Amino acid sequence: MERSRLLQCLAADYMRLREVAGAGLTAKVPTCPLWTVGDLVRHVGMVYLHKAEVMRLGSWPDPWPPETTEEPIALLDRGYGALTHEFSRRHDGDQATTWHSADQTVKFWIRRMAQETLIHRLDAEIAHNADPAPIPDDLAADGVDEVLELFVGYGSTQWTEDFEQPLAQAKGHVAEIRMLPAARCWQVQATPQHVLVTAIDDSVTTPPPSATVTGSPVALLRWLWARESNPTTDVHQPIEVKGDEEAIAELRTLLRAGTQ
Incomplete structure (x- = not known):
């Protein structure tokens, strides 16, 4: 998929996750045992922040994760802002540390974050028995x-x-x-x-x-x-x-x- 299309999908699913999470953070997530929706949202926010730091530093951040008392949705918003800011500063083929040895590029993380967000917005929809947004x-x-x-x-x-x-x-x-x-x-x-x-x-x-x-x-x-x-x-x-x-x-x- 092209960069612009992946970023479009990432934005849509981030907004959908945020919307569904607004219905309540204490709901249990059947597809992620032991997690509430709040835990799910915090996880996605931390994943966004981690990948932003990976690109900013050019290596895996250590130590990780940072301590924070932010509410889950505020953390999600901050993470998404940091992630998309780092994407905006880089081309697809620019070097970025990843866990896939054959693909050490920014494009890997654009794809991975789009897919990560899709799966976790489905988790939130399932947790709240919400009608799912369409998946392209x-x-x-x-x-x-x-x-x-x-x-x-x-x-x-x-x-x-x-x-x-x-x-x-x-x-x-x-x-x-x-x-x-x-x-x-x-x-x-x-x-x-x-x-x-x-x-x-x-x-x-x-x-x-x-x-x-x-x-x-x-x-x-x-x-x-x-x-x-x-x-x-x-x-x-x-x-x-x-x-x-x-x-x-x-x-x-x-x-x-x-x-x-």
Whole structure:
């Protein structure tokens, strides 16, 4: 996605998170156990401040986090202001320390903060049983790619302690994620060393998967992040899950390891 589009989505989801949080900070967040909406908002504010400091300093800030007595929404606002200020001073390709060795650029953080904010505004909406704001298909499709390629595939090589048990227990099933109508596909397979995530298309011949998960970009993103809707407030296209139940359970375990 282009920089301007990602920043547009980031702004919209920041404002939506702020709006929904205004309904009450004490509500429990089912998708983030032990957190209230206030904890959620404070977390996002601190993430914004952290990434602003990473860019300002050119390295990971240490010590972190700073002590603050700010109210959660005030902290969120300050963090968003600091983050977008740092983005405005830099080009996409400018150097920035990140956790992805192959991408040490400002653009990485623009994408990551847009996706981070989307997921957490969904958390706030679920906490308050609020009608969800629309999720743009292009942002959702980018998020599906990010969670599979970076959080599961790359993450399994970096956060080895989180993946150690899931990889040890995995049977090596191949699960295929199919995005419609764009016809984009990824195959996910656990090996003893890491999770192999492969983007495929119709020109590539691959073994038949043990299981498939098919849906629209928005439905897939929510399923992969375990942010399914509240059925009383949120009706969207369903996910179609077919194949070996053990393969689906294995995929879910790998997703939890990468996104916890």
